[in-house]
Amino acid sequence: MxxxxxxxxxxxxxxxxxxxxxxDITEHFPLAMEVIKRVREEGDKAVLDYTLRFDGVSLEEKGLQVTEKEIEKAYEELDNLTGDTLQYAAANIRKFHQQQLPTEMWVKEIDDGLLAGEKVTPISDVCLYVPRGKGSFPSVMLMLGIPAVISGVPRIVVCTPPAEDGGIDTATLAAAHIVGIREIYRIGGMQAIAAVAFGTETIPRCRKVIGPGNAYVNAAKRLLYGVLDVGLPAGxxxxxxxxxxxxxxxxxxxxxxxxxxxxxxxxxxxxxxxxxxxxxxxxxxxxxxxxxxxxxxxxxxxxxxxxxxxxxxxxxxxxxxxxxxxxxxxxxxxxxxxxxxxxxxxxxxxxxxxxxxxxxxxxxxxxPNAILPTGSFAKTYSGVSVHDFLKRSSFGYVTPEGFARVKKEAIHFAEVEGFWAHAMAVRERAALFSY
Structure with a gap:
């Protein structure tokens, strides 16, 4: 030691x-670029090909999407101790993340006649990436799925790698059942990240993907940054x-x-x-x-x-x-x-x-959430929370009296920065309404 x-x-x-x-994930960039290009151009065919190539699994018979029956069967076949343990963990994780929910909307009078605030809205669609790797990770399903559900995300998609027979880990499917997630795809790796970035015939395009992965997954995420939100770095x-x-x-x-x-x-x-x-x-x-x-x-x-x-x-x-x-x-x-x-x-x-x-x-x-930043990124990132599934929009409202009070400063500020149309919009508005 x-x-x-x-x-x-x-x-x-x-x-x-x-x-x-x-x-150094850049060494995986050439392969990741190949996968991304093919998945974007060929859709499901490329996803199936790469799943066979990288995972040694043919999904021609089972298909890419996990059926509702498979999810229910996994939950029903779970032994009592594992089922009770997952339910207990889910309850605690749910209680913790409920406390994180922000106020849906707030507004404050910043100055007389100047009102400003924020409203919070869930992201419309998110992919949860649940790895398989060296074992079974139902905890990741709970840690990602529960805050996503609490946040009110309308469409929650899960991508998780298949076993050799094309099946999905029983405990992971049971955890999805407990959380209330039903849209699950049996794919992982670079092809999964590319599929949700662009969408295929079967797999929907998502605005965000979140969840831990290996160096290949992280290489694909890095290359697709800007096409979709790739969440926190988890290595x-x-x-x-x-x-x-x-x-x-x-x-x-x-x-x-x-x-x-x-x-x-x-x-x-x-x-x-x-x-x-x-x-x-x-x-x-x-x-x-x-x-x-x-x-x-x-x-x-x-x-x-x-x-x-x-x-x-x-x-x-x-x-x-x-x-x-x-x-x-x-x-x-x-x-x-x-x-x-x-x-x-x-x-x-x-x-x-x-x-x-x-x-x-x-x-x-x-x-507390166990999906956390690694590699010194705790200096700038936080662990997964409900905030990862929400976005904020600010809003403002100005009364006629408030407009009259600040028009002079607004015009001057616009002119200082050289934005003449900005200044004109205030000046002529004031003249039009006699303010």
């Missing part, structure tokens, strides 16, 4: 640590545990494994000014790794050899500075008084406080 002494790092070593597994999973000498080394070690098991390109770091804690965690991690299945062990070992490990600082203030510079997707604070540090954390997708709030809970069922 790597140990980084922060004070001893060169500038380049520090930058490399901050970069984590930052993938490989990452987490920091910020801990002091009072943290339980066993809990710290357990929680370091959470993000590390996502895949070899994940990042999982302990940041601490306690050398004693660092040493204890270093000894514990190898023991805990052995308790994982072989595939997960391999992931974790690669993470701790590449983008994970322990960052040892001189003091708590230095640890906090590093956290804000790194801007992690998940931040877990295991200190004597975690709430006291909350105001000092400026950059993190989510902040989990105390020993009973592991990432596991927030990933699945605490309520």
């Amino acid at each position: 790597k140990l980084y002494n922060l004070a001893a790092l060169t500038e380049q070593e520090y930058r490399n640590l901050l970069r984590r597994s930052e993938t 490989p999973s990452e987490a920091i545990i910020l801990a002091d000498k009072l943290a339980d080394p066993h809990l710290v070690s357990l929680d370091l494994l959470i993000e590390a098991e996502h895949g070899p390109d994940s990042a999982s770091l302990l940041v601490t000014h306690s050398e004693e804690l660092a040493q204890k965690v270093t000894r514990l991690i190898p023991e805990l790794i052995q308790k994982l299945p072989l595939e997960k062990r391999r992931f974790v070992e690669k993470v701790f050899n590449n983008y994970g490990g322990i960052v040892l600082t001189a003091k708590l203030e230095e640890s906090i500075r590093f956290v804000n510079d790194y801007a992690p997707e998940h931040l877990e604070i295991l200190t004597s008084d975690p709430f006291s540090l909350l105001p000092r954390i400026k950059n993190a997708g989510e902040i989990l406080l105390g020993p009973f709030t592991p990432v596991t809970l927030c990933n699945f069922l605490l309520g």
